[in-house]
Amino acid sequence: MTGLKSLRTRIRSVKSTQKITSAMKMVAAARLRRSQEQVEAVRPYESAMHSMVSHLLKKSRQDLAKEPQLLTGRPDLPVHLLIVVTTDRGLCGGFNGAVIREAKSVIRTLQDQGKEVKIFCLGRKGRDLLRQDHGNLIIETILHGHKTGGGKTTENFEDALEFSLRLQAMLENKQFGEASILFTVFHSALRQTIAHHSLIPFRANLEKEMGASFSPKDETGKYALYEYEPNVDSLLEHLLPRYLAIEIYRVFLENNASEQGARMTAMDNATRNAQEMIQKLARSYHQTRQAYITKELIEIISAAEAV
Numbered sequence: 001m002t003g004l005k006s007l008r009t010r011i012r013s014v015k016s017t018q019k020i021t022s023a024m025k026m027v028a029a030a031r032l033r034r035s036q037e038q039v040e041a042v043r044p045y046e047s048a049m050h051s052m053v054s055h056l057l058k059k060s061r062q063d064l065a066k067e068p069q070l071l072t073g074r075p076d077l078p079v080h081l082l083i084v085v086t087t088d089r090g091l092c093g094g095f096n097g098a099v100i101r102e103a104k105s106v107i108r109t110l111q112d113q114g115k116e117v118k119i120f121c122l123g124r125k126g127r128d129l130l131r132q133d134h135g136n137l138i139i140e141t142i143l144h145g146h147k148t149g150g151g152k153t154t155e156n157f158e159d160a161l162e163f164s165l166r167l168q169a170m171l172e173n174k175q176f177g178e179a180s181i182l183f184t185v186f187h188s189a190l191r192q193t194i195a196h197h198s199l200i201p202f203r204a205n206l207e208k209e210m211g212a213s214f215s216p217k218d219e220t221g222k223y224a225l226y227e228y229e230p231n232v233d234s235l236l237e238h239l240l241p242r243y244l245a246i247e248i249y250r251v252f253l254e255n256n257a258s259e260q261g262a263r264m265t266a267m268d269n270a271t272r273n274a275q276e277m278i279q280k281l282a283r284s285y286h287q288t289r290q291a292y293i294t295k296e297l298i299e300i301i302s303a304a305e306a307v
Contacts, residue, residue, distance in 0.1 A: 004285065007281055007284055007288065010281055011282065014277050015274075015278060017274055021270040024263070024267045025264055028261075028267060031260045032257065032260035032264055035186075035253065035257035036186070036257050038256075039186055039257045042249060042253055049243050053243050056236070068236055068237065068240055069171055070240045070241065071201055071202050071240065072201050073171070073178040073179075074171065074174065074176070074177035074178070075177065077174060077176065077177030078114065078177060079115065079116045080116070080179070081167075081170070081175070081180075082103065082106060082119050082182065083120045083180070083181040083199070084099065084100075084103045084126045085122045085126070085183035085252075085255045086099050086126030086129070087123050087144070087255075088123055088124045088125065088144050089125070090125060091267070092263040092266050093263075093265060093266035094262075095184065095258065095262035095263075096123075097129070098194055099182060099183075099184060100126065100130060102194045104130075104133065104134070106182060106196060107119075107134060118137060118175075119137045119138045119139065120139060120142075121138055121140070122142050122144065122163075123141075123143070124143060126141075142163070144159075144252070144256070157245070159252065160248040163248055164241060164244045167244070168244070171200060176200075178198070178200055178201060179198075180197060180198045181248075182194065182195070182196050183195055183197075183255045184254065184255050186254050186255075188261065190261070190265060192258040192262060197251075199248075200244075
């Protein structure tokens, strides 16, 4: 009888877990829809900002009195700031583990190049997973999102702007020479990929599209004539920080959508596994019960024959 009681307890426990994972799956699916809409909305804006900055630099490089530090970084300072974007919560499958494996690979590569690596963690899980092997490299950890009026935690542009200003201050204070960000790009609920992008200097990304020379000539081979008011330096002074904030905001949204997609998939798998476990336990319960009943009948029949 103890075996039957134990099986009943396990079945109830697994059913309770199944209800929780099923509910978490539905919550993640609802959040995924909102996050996906935000990602799709910000991508065209980020692309337009990228084209604007690229075009401005390509056509007006000769007008710059001094290149901004966001464009050049600090080549004389061999310190690389690696920004690792993970999640604050778990239960999303191998989402964070994949990011950390890639982060460790990037750290080894940078150290082999003779650079000093500093790690800035965006997300509690990244800090927890990197602490054992690279705890001495972590300089700070920031959690995702702020509480809104409705009490919900969400990513917003103000967070990205605040973080971009923080990076600019660290660059001015010579805390790093260049910075890159490691995050997850959202493709679908079933597919997310790890991306490692250069943030500072911007030139690293812009040169890939424009060529290393940044030629100010137009398609006809002649120098294009543009007039900017008040001047190109002033325009870039306001445009480049805004572009950095947009880049970081897109990273936040991509990572958030990827997290919800990974969590929805993980909870769906957990729900299916729970259902399979319930079926196996139910079979074991019925087999044990049948064996118990058979045993009781044999004992009754044996007692009757003995009489």
